[in-house]
Amino acid sequence: MGTRHLEALFNPKSIAVIGASERSNNLGGMVLRNLMSTDYSGRLVVVNDKGYHDVHGVPCVKRPQQMPFRPDLAIICTPPESVPRIVRVLGNVKVKTAMILTGGLSRTHSRSGRPLMYSVQEIASEYGIRILGPETIGMLSPASNLNATYMHMGVLPGKIAYIGQSGSLASAVIDWAFTRGIGFSHLTTLGDGIDVGLDDLIDYLAQDRSTKAILLHMENIHSPRRFISAVRAVSRGKLVIAVKSGRTPASQWRPAELPLGVVDGDKIFDAVFRRAGVLRVNGADEMFDALETLTRMKPVRGEPLHIISNGLGPGVLAVDRLASLNGELGSLSPETVSELGKHLPPYWTRRNPIDLNYDANPELYRRTLEILGRDPHVSNVLVLYAPSLTEDSLQVADAVIEAGKRSHLNIFTCWLGHSTVYDAREAFFHSGVPTFSTPDKAVKAFMHMVNHQRSQRVLRETPESYTDPIVDRSRARKTIQKIYASGRRVLTNAESRQILTDYGINMLDTRYCETEEQVVEVAREFGAPVDIRILHEHSCIPFKDEKTGRGRYKGRVKGLVEEASIRDSCRYLLTHYREHYPDSGFLGFAVQPSFQTVGGVGFSLGVTRDPVFGPLMVCGASGAAVNVSTDRKLALPPLNMVLARDLLQQTHMFRLLKDYSYNREQDIAKICETLVILSQIIIDIPEIKGLEVMPLYFDKHGAVAVNAMIDLDKPAKLAIQPYPQELREWIMLPKSKRKAEIRPVRGEDEPSHIEFYSGLSPESIRYRFFHYRKSFTHDEMVQMLQIDYDREMAFIAMSPKESGYGEDTLGTVRAWTDADNLQCEFAIIVRDDLRGENLGWVLMRKIIEYCREKGTVEMVGSVLPDNKPMLRLAEKLGFSIRYDDEEGVMALRLPLNAPDEWQAERLKSK
Known part of the structure; x- marks a missing residue:
């Protein structure tokens, strides 16, 4: 739905509270008292059918039709049965925004037996009313003096926006944050979320200058494409932290059926958050620590961590936790070791963690931080302190605080204990220094920030250029269309292999046989050890064997030479197959030359489909030796080489490949290429439901896929808009007769884009950016080229270089579209030497027609x-x-398209 009317929700100039009375436990009355307690400056009115003259001094009317003004926001606090009727009346009097604080609409049914929340949803859609809730706590916006909730207390003003799912948890967040002095720009909960969704609120907060970071607590994502697009857009400029509850089937109201190939459904959300640039934390405890980190810790400028403590034990605990989270322990330069040695006991360890000894005084802590601050390789310092009989914990804390004020270091602390260090922790709190109760919490909070920066770097990395090896995509597409039209939904082994071969994946030579005699004959033709696989209907379905367990069923025998052993193996496979799959039709045997893989390294790559998030890329170990749930990692397509490598590096098998590979970088590149190709296959052929390459083996010559399975279903959309190939076109420049391609930009265009801007005149640069720029940073190039095609479009005109190697960028045009698709802002620039070639006209017509059709x-x-x-x-x-x-x-x-009424109204205010 976008941000339509959400300004009235976050910053209403007038409010009607429907159902408020002066009873102490009345929901509307609590909301009204909170509104009045914050000196809300807008107009207020109460609607209550009891006919009160006023409620807490606020004028009251019996019916919404009698309201003396049309409120920006209506807050509904009446019994569930009355809510649909009230929403319809509000629609008739042209109220555009409402919050339903009433609970139980999902469990209260109409006469037809349907939950009332669906009736409310239909009425709201009919009248164009934006609804937050039902069962929301309301809205807190301190900057507007707005506390339109029934919460027990308000919040301090700040720069964090909190969007939650649970009112109870929001109450705890409010209480905890207030005691720690943490403020919010906005705070609300979605409740049942029948209209205003997470993505809508994120889009609004992306435009809100008072919000610097967003904290999300969610249970589900109902519109994954909208959510991912919204979060990807906001996470480039604001930190987004997410807590996902309902991580296991036992904690879910209606456990979702997992797609084949996925054992742990929570891994899907890991993949979503990772691709969207969201920092994920686990549980309420980490959420509070994340708030502490978010509001107080300086930006992490590097990954190495240095640790100071007054005893070796706490420091070792911190190092252990750092190692378990794949953190980096910083080293000390010889100069720093020498400086520290002047102040520390002669028997100190001379390395990180730095043990100051149990009797370390405030001055020693201060000097140590000063010395570390002079080391250019030190940026993050964890200061630990355990209570001591010789020193006062508060005096040590004061010394750390003073040293931190004069230092560029990112200092955070952990004062162990409780009663004797309470004052020290309060001093850190009031000074804005992040402090934690245990080394574990401190290191985990630090690593949250580091991991977030790592994922952001991956998303900003320029993809390697990759030459598509496809011979004939159309043949694969026609094959799938023919099979799908016939009503068949599972491809044969030979058909699956042919699809992958058409896309350039190297498949192991395979012959198909129907009888034992044919197997023996083919084995003789190979003249080398062979592997025999039995084929049946069940074995052609991707990931299906994982539901039954590979360990109980043997479908392949390897390394056969003698005729007798080949015959015995065929009979054994038949017997075993009939025992385990009596209802699965026999399809014959597949005979392959035995492949001597290096170190037993075999990968399972493929695609599966989730009912909510659509296609998912999978990568991990093949075979029964490795537990699928521990090694199979997931990612959202489409993939480029950078994202494919990021997916691969998450697996245990990646480390094995590095140890055993003959040519590490070549083999890593081959897996990444295979993942990118599989990603492209499901973009080209959306009917593919599942695709498994199992296993992908390696030897000294490279990679080869041994087996493949594909099944089909109705076409599915990706959760992320793929590269729009259909928008590519070729033109001829009229004067130079130079051929140029106009297409959407992609991340791989960065080198040619840099060259393009470096060759422009100062005047052209000034016309485009309104001031002269000599150069552009990598992050600026990322913003220009790695775009979300759902929200932004940029076309680039490219032409082959005269040398025949590479391409020249001739010009580019782009349009940024707001979340409601009301307005798009354009920018265009063309190479100086191409004036008179009509390229500017062509690019502008291209972007205009694109936006009009959108x-x-x-x-x-x-x-x-x-x-x-x-x-x-x-x-x-x-x-x-x-x-x-x-x-x-x-x-x-x-003008591009005729606006609706609300669109016209919004455009008037722009």
């Missing part, structure tokens, strides 16, 4: 007054042009 209402842009070529082009394209006195630019506007 349903965007209007296109806007800003142009410097002296940019005469662009102004002439805009006039030809039909833009209206006016001078903006406030900004000092020419404002351009082009």
Whole structure:
């Protein structure tokens, strides 16, 4: 639904509380008292059918139709049975936003037996009312003096937005945060979320300048594509922390059926959060620690951690925890060791962690931090202190606080114990120094920040260029269409292998036989040891064997040479198959030359499909020797080489491959290429439900896929918009007769894009960015090229270099679209030497038609007054042009589609 009318939800100028009375336990009365306690400056009215003159001094009317003004926000606190009728009345009087605090609508049914929440949802949709809830706690926005909740206390103003699922947990967050002095920009819960969803609120908060970070507590994601798109957009500029509850079937109201190949459904959310750039924490305890870290810790400038303690034991505990979380323990330079040696006992360890000894005084802590601060390789320091008879914990804390004020170091602390260190912890709290009760908590909080930065680096890394080896995609597509049209949903082994071969995956030579005699004959033709696999209907379904357990069933015999052993093996496989799969039709035997894999390293790669998130990429160990749940990792397609490598590196098998591979980088690249190809297959052929390559083996010559299975279902959409290949087109420049391709940008374009900008004149750069830029950073290039095709589009004109190697960027145009698809803002730049080639016109027509087809209402842009070529082009394209006195630019506007009523209203305010 987007952010339509959400400004009235977060910042209402007038409110009606429906169902409020002066009874102490009345829900609406509690909300009204909270509104009045914060000096809310907007207009208030109460609606109560009892006919009160006023409630707590606020005027009261019997029915919504009698309200003296149309409120921005209606807060409904009446019994469940009355809510649908009230929402309809609010729709009739043109109220656009409502919060339903009433609970039980999902469990209270209408006469037809349907839960009332669905009736409310339909009525709200009919009248265009935005609904938060039912069963929400309401909204807290301290900057607007708004406490429209029934919570027991308010919150302090701050820069964190909290969106929760549970009112009880939100209450605990409010209480804890208040005692720690942590403030919020906004705080609310979704409740049943029948209309306003997580993605809508995230889109609104992305535009909110007072919100610097977002903390999410969620149970489910109902609109994965919208959620991922919204979070990916906001996480580039604001830290997003998520807590997911309902991680196991036992804690879920309706446990979801897991897709084949996935043992732990929570791993799907790991993949979603990782791809969206979200920092995930586990449970309420880590959530509170994350708040502590988020509000107080300085940005982590590097990964190495240095540890100071007044005893070796606490430091060792911290090191152990750091190692278990794949953290990096920093080293000490010879100069730092020498400086520290002047102040520490002669028997000190001369390494990190730095043991100051049990009698370390405040001055020693201060000097140690000063010495570390002079070391350019030290950035993060954990200061530990255990209570001592010789020193006062508060004085030591004061010394650390003072040293931290004069230092660039990212200092965080852990004062062990409780009663004797309470004052020290309070001192840290009031000074804004993050402090934790145990080394475990401190290190875990630090590693949360480090892991977040790691994942952000992966998302910002420029993908390697990858040459697509596909010979003929159309043949694979036609094969699947023919099979699907016939009603068959499982491909034969030979068909599956052919699909992968068409896409350039190297498959092990395989011959198919129907009888034992044919197997013997084929084995003679190979003239080498062979492997025999029995084929039946069940064995062609991807990941199906994992449900029955591979250990109980043997479907392949390897390394056969003698005729007698080949015949015995065929009979054994038949007997074993009939015993375990009596209802699965026999399809014959597959005979392959035995493959001598290096170190037994075999990968299972593929695609499975989740009913909510759609296709998922899987990567991990093959065979029964490795527990699937511990090694199989998941990722959301589409993949590029960077994302494929990130997926591979999460597996245990990655470490085995590094140890046993003849050519490590070549084999790693081959797995990544295979994952990228599989990702492309499901983009090209959305009918593929499951695809398993098992195993992918390696020897000194490279990688080979031994077996493949594919099954089909109705076409499914990816949770992330893939690269829109269909928008590519070729043109001929009229003067130079140079052939150019116009296509959407991609991350791999960064080298040519840098070259393009470096060759532009200062005037062209100024026209595009409104000031001269000599160079652009990698992060700026990421923003330009690694775009979310759901929300943004950029077309690039590329032409082969005259040398024949690589491509030249000739020009680019882009449009940023808001979350409601109301307006898109465009920008365009073309190479200086191409004036008169009509390329600007072609690029602008391309982006205009794209945005029009997408349903965007209007296109806007800003142009410097002296940019005469662009102004002439805009006039030809039909833009209206006016001078903006406030900004000092020419404002351009082009209608694309007729607006709805609410869209027209919103555009008037822009």
